[in-house]
Amino acid sequence: MxxxxxxxxxxxxxxxxxxxxxxxxxxxxxxxxxxxxxxxxxxxxxxxxxxxxxxxxxxxxxxxxxxxxxxxSVFKTENASFVAEGGLVKLSDEEGNCYWYFIGPLEGGLKITIIDTPVLVLTLHSPLGQVLKGRQIDDEIEFDFNGSRRIFYIDDIL
Structure with missing residues (x-):
């Protein structure tokens, strides 16, 4: 991506x-x-x-x-070393499913599709955004999603 x-x-x-x-x-x-x-x-x-x-x-x-x-103000093309506004984050779960998130200042939930790959805008104020904030590549995070505990891995931060 x-x-x-x-x-x-x-x-x-x-x-x-x-x-x-x-x-x-x-x-x-x-x-x-x-x-x-x-x-x-x-x-x-x-x-x-x-x-x-x-x-x-x-x-x-x-x-x-x-x-x-x-x-x-957050559209930057340089890669970041940790999750912050303006970052494009790739997460994967234990089943190998991949998820792409653009960390934006507003418009959480806005969804775009790039070559059949959905990218969701996520704010740092959202529950998942709060968990991701400041994390780095290869970090493992746990997130409570609809009452079940999910584990995600940060595969990439662009």
Whole structure:
């Protein structure tokens, strides 16, 4: 796995989230000001609801802009010697299954796929991120996953 490819895919995924948020915000704004949204009675709350939706969608746009900005500060191509933000970490379990994680500042759970290999964004504030923080290649970690104890090995940190 090449880290630069993961970084570029993450940039595209974050830009896509921004585009989708902007489209939703624009649509919600148009709905809020459309003549059919005007209240017909004192109990008609469609225009108020449309306004709240437009405000919420605008907040999503701001969050997407913030995520892009914050990620730019952790996109580094040099390899790290321990797990930290900006690192690309390969874990394996006792059965030999491999898992790739990009350690990001935000957007935990964002998933991209590179040549049929899923890469999940993991924050250091997540339970698994807290266990991985500061660990090095060849370290063994134990993690409680859905009530069962799992053992992972850190195979690589890019």
């Amino acid at each position: 090449k880290k630069i490819v993961v970084i570029e895919a993450l940039k595209m995924a974050l830009e896509k989230k921004l585009y989708e948020a902007q489209a939703a915000a624009d649509s919600a704004r148009q709905d809020a000001i459309h003549e059919q949204s005007a209240a017909e009675t004192q109990y008609d709350s469609l225009s108020i609801e449309s306004g709240y939706l437009a405000e919420g969608q605008s907040e999503r746009v701001e969050q997407a802009h913030r995520a892009i900005s914050v990620f730019e």
